Amino acid sequence: MNNLVIGQFVPGDGFLYKIDPRTKIMVTIGYVFFLVFAQNFATYLWSAAFLALALILTKQGLGLYWRGLKPILWLILFTVILQLAFSGGTPILFSFGPIKVTQPGLINAIYVVVRFVLIVLMSTILTITTPPTSIASAIESLLKPLKAVKVPVAELALMLSIALRFVPLLMGETDKIMKAQKSRGMSMSTGSLMKRAKAVVPLLVPLFVGALQRAFDLANAMEVRGFESAEGRTRYRELAYSRDDLWVLVASFVFLIVFIILLFV
Amino acid sequence: MTNAITIKNLTYSYPESGDLFKDFSMKVEEGEWLAIVGHNGSGKSTLAKLILGLLDFKEGDIHVFGTKLTEKTLTEVRSQIGMVFQNPDNQFVGATVADDVAFGLENRQMPSIEMPARIEQALKQVGMEDFADREPHTLSGGQKQRVALASVLALQPKVIILDEATAMLDPEGKQAVMSTLRELKEKHGSGLTLIMVTHDMEEAQEADRVAVIDDGELLYDEEPNALFQRGAELKKLGLAQPFAVEMSQALGVPAEETKNNIVELVNWLSQSKV
Numbered sequence: 001m002n003n004l005v006i007g008q009f010v011p012g013d014g015f016l017y018k019i020d021p022r023t024k025i026m027v028t029i030g031y032v033f034f035l036v037f038a039q040n041f042a043t044y045l046w047s048a049a050f051l052a053l054a055l056i057l058t059k060q061g062l063g064l065y066w067r068g069l070k071p072i073l074w075l076i077l078f079t080v081i082l083q084l085a086f087s088g089g090t091p092i093l094f095s096f097g098p099i100k101v102t103q104p105g106l107i108n109a110i111y112v113v114v115r116f117v118l119i120v121l122m123s124t125i126l127t128i129t130t131p132p133t134s135i136a137s138a139i140e141s142l143l144k145p146l147k148a149v150k151v152p153v154a155e156l157a158l159m160l161s162i163a164l165r166f167v168p169l170l171m172g173e174t175d176k177i178m179k180a181q182k183s184r185g186m187s188m189s190t191g192s193l194m195k196r197a198k199a200v201v202p203l204l205v206p207l208f209v210g211a212l213q214r215a216f217d218l219a220n221a222m223e224v225r226g227f228e229s230a231e232g233r234t235r236y237r238e239l240a241y242s243r244d245d246l247w248v249l250v251a252s253f254v255f256l257i258v259f260i261i262l263l264f265v
Numbered sequence: 266m267t268n269a270i271t272i273k274n275l276t277y278s279y280p281e282s283g284d285l286f287k288d289f290s291m292k293v294e295e296g297e298w299l300a301i302v303g304h305n306g307s308g309k310s311t312l313a314k315l316i317l318g319l320l321d322f323k324e325g326d327i328h329v330f331g332t333k334l335t336e337k338t339l340t341e342v343r344s345q346i347g348m349v350f351q352n353p354d355n356q357f358v359g360a361t362v363a364d365d366v367a368f369g370l371e372n373r374q375m376p377s378i379e380m381p382a383r384i385e386q387a388l389k390q391v392g393m394e395d396f397a398d399r400e401p402h403t404l405s406g407g408q409k410q411r412v413a414l415a416s417v418l419a420l421q422p423k424v425i426i427l428d429e430a431t432a433m434l435d436p437e438g439k440q441a442v443m444s445t446l447r448e449l450k451e452k453h454g455s456g457l458t459l460i461m462v463t464h465d466m467e468e469a470q471e472a473d474r475v476a477v478i479d480d481g482e483l484l485y486d487e488e489p490n491a492l493f494q495r496g497a498e499l500k501k502l503g504l505a506q507p508f509a510v511e512m513s514q515a516l517g518v519p520a521e522e523t524k525n526n527i528v529e530l531v532n533w534l535s536q537s538k539v
Contacts, residue, residue, distance in 0.1 A: 078509075127498070133364060164360065169402065195364070220314070221356035221358065225372060225420065226344065226373055228340070233372075234375055234377055
């Protein structure tokens with residue numbers, strides 16, 4: 001479970017580490033959004049170039065990103081097969097019985113792979129360069145306008161950051177319980193699907209009980225340290241935009257304008 | 266000497282299992298180091314939670330520095346008492362050490378610019394200043410408990426309650442926490458009242474006074490040395506004498522010469538002609 005790179009922060013000192021998390025989140029969302037509209041070779045190439053620049057600016061080895069992509073390789077392969085088999089159109093390149101692989105199908109498949117990889121890599125860049133707490137406070141800051149419609153933004157952000165803080169702890173606990181159950185002769189990886197699903201229950205019950213106990217303890221600890229409401233607290237880490245954020249924004253706009261031009265060429 | 270905490274005629278019962286404390290009274294003097302000991306289920310941890318208003322009690326009063334604990338004074342009372350809990354993981358709120366120490370300061374609405382200095386000062390007091398940016402899962406249990414202590418110290422309380430704070434630690438972690446406590450006590454003197462809830466008699470002997478609680482009753486309230494002489498009575502309560510004391514008694518060392526610590530005992534033995 002520990003070699004999962006997506007969603008994991010990896011300390012470093014690249015340029016993107018210094019960028020405000022709000023900027024990174026906005027650019028990532030924008031990038032993923034516009035990538036959906038990419039439909040020709042030039043736009044994909046241009047998007048890949050932008051991603052390559054971001055990759056370089058993280059100053060992390062490519063091996064790290066490869067490990068990030070690995071878990072979703074099967075998903076990519078599956079989509080490729082679907083695209084190849086059911087795209088239709090002409091000319092037909094070759095066929096197996098009723099399934100015909102066509103030229104537009106092949107091109108679509110390649111585009112889908114590229115799009116998938118670009119989206120995953122961009123999100124991985126965001127999480128690799130941004131600690132979970134910063135993501136939580138960035139989300140709080142970005143959602144501030146929702147306070148006007150009575151959304152408890154501060155509470156949600158605090159809940160998010162505490163949830164993130166407990167992820168490694170609960171993963172460790174799952175591992176421990178799993179080993180304890182295995183040592184009592186339980187098997188999670190053999191038997192029918194039904195049997196395996198049933199084997200999860202004795203894993204979940206102690207995990208839930210443990211998590212509730214932790215929640216009660218944490219509530220006490222927070223209360224004793226003067227926690228009353230998530231609203232109106234001051235912040236130890238204040239988010240602040242810098243000149244570097246401006247550069248990122250400028251680069252992103254240049255990317256977007258060229259992207260739109262390439263769409264219509 | 267003024268009283269830091271006065272408990273008068275306290276009655277508390279668990280929601281399901283009936284009375285725990287009945288007409289319980291006790292005093293904690295300002296600046297003293299008090300150990301509250303008892304076996305599991307004796308009510309010692311419950312007492313700590315009652316003092317902080319984490320549990321509601323039926324009858325009686327708790328005064329903290331003269332302020333009566335009520336719903337209205339809860340915030341004021343809690344601002345004077347800090348508490349370190351048993352499980353190192355379940356009281357770590359922040360994502361990093363510095364964030365965790367900052368949590369209490371944020372609640373008190375301290376301006377952001379004043380925080381770093383206060384955080385550093387608190388971490389220095391427990392010897393964790395080099396770990397400010399570390400995440401909790403990279404720390405040992407003893408280190409986490411020292412961070413918990415720093416989080417409490419940052420709020421500058423007059424009383425710190427440690428509720429079995431070393432129970433889940435390895436011997437090394439225990440030692441580190443205990444020596445941190447000793448340093449703190451030395452530094453703050455009568456400005457800091459320590460209440461240590463524990464079942465470990467080796468720890469209890471560090472205190473100025475030991476209160477033994479059993480089934481919600483205060484059985485003994487005396488200096489550690491006097492208490493440790495009661496070998497048989499303690500055993501009946503499910504408590505052990507410190508090893509050195511038990512050894513001294515087994516060897517027939519006279520009561521007034523009983524040693525609390527192994528090194529002292531060995532020295533004494535090598536010089537005596539018992």
